[in-house]
Amino acid sequence: MIITLTLNPAVDKTIYLDDFTKGTVNRVQEVRKDAGGKGINVSKVVAKLGGQTTALGFLGGAPGEFISTAISDFNIKQDFVHLDDETRTNMKIVDKSNREETEVNEPGARVNAQQLAKLESKVLKIATAEDSVVLTGSLPPGVPDDIYADLINKLQAKDIKVFLDASGTALEEGIKANPYLIKPNISELETLVDQELATVEDMIAAAEKLQEQGIEIVVISRGGEGSLVVSKEGNFKVIPPDVEPNSTIGAGDTLVGALALKLEKEASLKEALQYATAASANSVTQAGTQLCKLDEVEELLEEIEITEL
């Protein structure tokens, strides 16, 4: 089973308008609300692709209830710690005139030490060596920067595979515990290695350093250009098909969720990359944070190009 941990869930409110202009009144044409936050999206992807998943994390107030109800419709098991403060709402602005996306993410509901300890004991109790755990997303106020490193150490001591997708200090601290797989995008990787990465060679070299340190698989996501992957099974360049984008929010979570699902089912890394790239390409064609659809993902499989580097 794929267990996800979302310390900072969000209701994703996506608004669509023409010619979004800062510093003036903008009139919205369409609005949609989705249950979001990185781990919750990963669970949605796993469930949509037919896998078993449990979502853990913190939820609070009416937005928390919205998320809980929405994900129960997706056949996702859930075991959240409830907070007094409200779960955040993140605004996603899609300008239809140029397809530009602007994200405005709130800091999230504050978590205290007792609530964090309760969540930590849940994940350590539920997860077994047959499971993979996905730790992902920003840290809400009150959570220490080394939380992911601490959890990775404890979970990996139980032979559990841990996937980490985070940014900034949470990622920098988290990789010290050498998770099984990380999925930085280019800017996250540049911050991590403190270096501009202009070419594919630079990106691969940066990922190889992380792999030598002990991370088994480094997937560098590159938006519409696909991904570069460094692993013991080889290094790969993966190119998605051209698709008509609607909202790219959640594409990274889709890549991670589909990879976790396929790798758990003992697909080769190359097969898992093909499937996850089809899933994330399909995800960008859907409105808001709806993510992918199984039948449409299967239709895209033959269009994925994978080259061994």
Ligand SMILES: Nc1ncnc2c1ncn2[C@@H]1O[C@H](COP(=O)(O)OP(=O)(O)O)[C@@H](O)[C@H]1O
């Ligand atoms: N415009 C696009 N067309 C096709 N696939 C895309 C597009 N944008 C993103 N993807 C797929 O989604 C993956 C993750 O997207 P990316 O934007 O890099 O992640 P993140 O949202 O984490 O920054 C990419 O590696 C790619 O496979």
Ligand SMILES: O=P(O)(O)OC[C@H]1O[C@](O)(COP(=O)(O)O)[C@@H](O)[C@@H]1O
């Ligand atoms: O925890 P963060 O970094 O603020 O990100 C949360 C946001 O990221 C998302 O999970 C989307 O992430 P990706 O576009 O990177 O896949 C949204 O659902 C959510 O609003």
